[in-house]
Amino acid sequence: MTATTITVSLPAVPPAAYGIRIGAGLLEQLGALVRAVAPAPTCGIVSDTNVAPLYLAIATQALEAAGYRVIQHIVPAGEKFKNLQTVSAVLDTFLSARIERATPMIALGGGVVGDLAGFVAATAVRGIPFIQVPTTLLSAVDASVGGKVGADHAAGKNLIGAFHQPRLVLADIATFGTLPAREIRCGLAECIKHAVIRDASLLDFIADNVPAILACQPETMTSLVARNVAIKAAIVAEDPFERAVRALLNFGHTFGHAIENVLEYSGLQHGEAVALGMIAAGRLALALKRWNDKDLERMIELIAAVGLPTAMPQLDVDKTFAAMFTDKKVRGGKLRFVLPTRIGNAEIVENVPDPAVREALATLTRA
Amino acid sequence: MTATTITVSLPAVPPAAYGIRIGAGLLEQLGALVRAVAPAPTCGIVSDTNVAPLYLAIATQALEAAGYRVIQHIVPAGEKFKNLQTVSAVLDTFLSARIERATPMIALGGGVVGDLAGFVAATAVRGIPFIQVPTTLLSAVDASVGGKVGADHAAGKNLIGAFHQPRLVLADIATFGTLPAREIRCGLAECIKHAVIRDASLLDFIADNVPAILACQPETMTSLVARNVAIKAAIVAEDPFERAVRALLNFGHTFGHAIENVLEYSGLQHGEAVALGMIAAGRLALALKRWNDKDLERMIELIAAVGLPTAMPQLDVDKTFAAMFTDKKVRGGKLRFVLPTRIGNAEIVENVPDPAVREALATLTRA
Numbered sequence: 001m002t003a004t005t006i007t008v009s010l011p012a013v014p015p016a017a018y019g020i021r022i023g024a025g026l027l028e029q030l031g032a033l034v035r036a037v038a039p040a041p042t043c044g045i046v047s048d049t050n051v052a053p054l055y056l057a058i059a060t061q062a063l064e065a066a067g068y069r070v071i072q073h074i075v076p077a078g079e080k081f082k083n084l085q086t087v088s089a090v091l092d093t094f095l096s097a098r099i100e101r102a103t104p105m106i107a108l109g110g111g112v113v114g115d116l117a118g119f120v121a122a123t124a125v126r127g128i129p130f131i132q133v134p135t136t137l138l139s140a141v142d143a144s145v146g147g148k149v150g151a152d153h154a155a156g157k158n159l160i161g162a163f164h165q166p167r168l169v170l171a172d173i174a175t176f177g178t179l180p181a182r183e184i185r186c187g188l189a190e191c192i193k194h195a196v197i198r199d200a201s202l203l204d205f206i207a208d209n210v211p212a213i214l215a216c217q218p219e220t221m222t223s224l225v226a227r228n229v230a231i232k233a234a235i236v237a238e239d240p241f242e243r244a245v246r247a248l249l250n251f252g253h254t255f256g257h258a259i260e261n262v263l264e265y266s267g268l269q270h271g272e273a274v275a276l277g278m279i280a281a282g283r284l285a286l287a288l289k290r291w292n293d294k295d296l297e298r299m300i301e302l303i304a305a306v307g308l309p310t311a312m313p314q315l316d317v318d319k320t321f322a323a324m325f326t327d328k329k330v331r332g333g334k335l336r337f338v339l340p341t342r343i344g345n346a347e348i349v350e351n352v353p354d355p356a357v358r359e360a361l362a363t364l365t366r367a
Numbered sequence: 368m369t370a371t372t373i374t375v376s377l378p379a380v381p382p383a384a385y386g387i388r389i390g391a392g393l394l395e396q397l398g399a400l401v402r403a404v405a406p407a408p409t410c411g412i413v414s415d416t417n418v419a420p421l422y423l424a425i426a427t428q429a430l431e432a433a434g435y436r437v438i439q440h441i442v443p444a445g446e447k448f449k450n451l452q453t454v455s456a457v458l459d460t461f462l463s464a465r466i467e468r469a470t471p472m473i474a475l476g477g478g479v480v481g482d483l484a485g486f487v488a489a490t491a492v493r494g495i496p497f498i499q500v501p502t503t504l505l506s507a508v509d510a511s512v513g514g515k516v517g518a519d520h521a522a523g524k525n526l527i528g529a530f531h532q533p534r535l536v537l538a539d540i541a542t543f544g545t546l547p548a549r550e551i552r553c554g555l556a557e558c559i560k561h562a563v564i565r566d567a568s569l570l571d572f573i574a575d576n577v578p579a580i581l582a583c584q585p586e587t588m589t590s591l592v593a594r595n596v597a598i599k600a601a602i603v604a605e606d607p608f609e610r611a612v613r614a615l616l617n618f619g620h621t622f623g624h625a626i627e628n629v630l631e632y633s634g635l636q637h638g639e640a641v642a643l644g645m646i647a648a649g650r651l652a653l654a655l656k657r658w659n660d661k662d663l664e665r666m667i668e669l670i671a672a673v674g675l676p677t678a679m680p681q682l683d684v685d686k687t688f689a690a691m692f693t694d695k696k697v698r699g700g701k702l703r704f705v706l707p708t709r710i711g712n713a714e715i716v717e718n719v720p721d722p723a724v725r726e727a728l729a730t731l732t733r734a
Contacts, residue, residue, distance in 0.1 A: 002586050004388075010383040091526075095522040123528060146375075155463050161493045165377055233376070
């Protein structure tokens with residue numbers, strides 16, 4: 001029988017880099033900064049019904065002043081609209097407007113807008129330049145670093161998506177000033193996560209500056225964002241496709257995603273679910289004798305001090321436990337946890353007994 | 368004012384490779400061959416309403432014999448279903464079945480099935496292993512090499528998509544034997560394209576073997592597929608993201624896509640549109656004094672000899688001309704053409720005068 005094999009070689013992709021610019025008043029420079037990394041006659045901008053009334057006009061003006069024809073799409077605000085239907089609507093706007101491969105796509109908003117617009121940028125004409133303009137602390141320190149883009153599915157959060165790295169991230173911390181305090185707190189959940197898994201001195205910095213952070217004091221906020229972005233950037237640079245160390249960033253998220261899933265992404269914000277998830281994971285680490293109670297208490301105290309929830313009496317423990325197995329990081333039906341060993345260090349742990357996991361969840365129902 | 372920039376480094380991606388195995392009777396070995404590149408407890412397989420009745424049972428049996436739990440999804444056959452709605456339905460099946468990052472996704476069918484299943488593989492849980500089992504000559508020599516996956520949009524063909532390289536391609540040429548002759552002819556359109564842009568001896572090979580090819584004689588067919596795959600593989604290896612030489616593969620496609628677009632993807636098959644597109648491009652090259660009439664005649668004669676159309680009296684020249692500007696390869700509103708200089712070589716040409724383009728299209732309406 002005649003049979004033959006042809007080998008297709010895929011060449012190496014060279015290293016690359018992008019900048020995350022952090023400061024107050026950067027939105028006014030958006031046009032010039034985008035033009036420097038993605039010159040084109042046209043650009044797309046996606047925002048949501050919360051952010052657009054505040055900043056879309058300024059952003060559009062800056063882009064037009066730099067010579068762009070600006071195509072806008074405003075999505076309804078909220079995680080529940082982070083789905084394939086919204087992606088499809090955004091694609092309709094930009095594909096009908098005849099965007100080309102050089103057309104940059106700008107995300108102006110929080111994590112949901114960034115994920116949606118980034119997924120559109122990843123898939124429109126097989127990939128166009130992507131610029132992130134996070135307008136929340138959470139998206140600045142988390143979603144805007146690392147190139148994860150996508151949408152939720154009925155079967156779970158972020159189950160549809162891609163890796164599409166931005167060309168530029170612009171975090172104008174002046175935009176955080178108009179956020180409800182609850183949004184700043186949610187961003188702090190991810191900052192505390194970074195501190196616990198990687199940088200003990202960041203935990204001190206946050207603890208020492210809670211009022212200045214909540215007041216969005218410019219120097220403190222710039223510093224906070226820069227420190228967190230640097231931590232996440234270092235981890236992502238080591239492991240861009242989440243095959244190893246990047247998984248540490250899931251600290252609090254295996255529990256947190258399950259909690260959000262059971263609540264159908266309403267009631268609790270993502271950062272609040274992560275705060276509860278970190279507490280559950282911390283208690284699991286303690287129960288497994290991998291962590292000490294002093295560090296755990298310090299973490300819980302800081303979570304409380306910034307105004308994040310530390311308990312959820314109405315949590316449905318059984319349903320949440322079941323939902324943990326739907327996370328896309330589950331391999332072979334086995335849960336994997338990120339568990340701290342001390343403030344500033346954490347490990348991936350497998351083969352955790354189910355009763356210990358369930359008990360860690362159950363502690364959240366006790367005040 | 369405080370402002371700072373953090374640089375995110377993206378490490379190089381190492382070179383990789385995958386095999387395209389070509390021969391008769393490979394479908395029976397599918398399970399073992401998939402297991403060698405993507406071991407997992409579960410796999411997904413996508414086929415369409417034409418191919419599933421013929422080969423899905425054999426494929427599933429082979430996969431189950433190799434220990435896979437097989438999740439199937441059958442899409443309606445035809446380019447008109449290559450859209451985001453079908454992608455969404457396929458994602459629903461596999462995400463609800465709790466696929467994981469190691470779950471391989473197998474495309475069993477022609478180019479449409481490969482593009483759809485590949486896009487699902489690119490975006491489900493941010494990317495899972497992808498295996499192509501092309502059951503048509505066209506998809507074996509074209510779509511299964513190069514990693515282009517995606518779906519059509521109302522605004523144009525392939526406007527939604529990604530680059531997602533397969534782990535393995537298995538071209539069982541025995542499956543081509545059940546194809547209507549029209550499908551073999553459509554595959555030959557892409558083979559003639561490869562010959563014209565890159566390999567004059569392939570044109571001779573096809574011309575010398577038309578009856579054996581149309582009869583799917585195993586040695587001749589294996590040889591034909593291997594030669595074409597090798598040409599496309601070499602081009603893709605040079606330029607995986609279509610920044611330079613890969614654009615040569617669009618010979619006949621700027622015209623062809625516009626013809627398909629105006630016909631709303633019905634009536635003409637893709638290969639037939641490409642055949643017409645190559646003739647239009649060839650005549651454009653001749654009019655611009657870039658090609659000679661002897662080579663052009665040889666190409667047109669071979670297109671006719673394999674039974675592909677060489678004219679389309681009812682073509683709407685104005686509408687088709689307008690549709691050319693919606694192609695995603697258009698940059699800055701400017702058309703780019705791949706024009707042969709001799710059999711075996713072609714060049715990218717810009718700034719072609721509109722009247723010459725329109726006249727090249729108009730020649731197709733004359734018998």
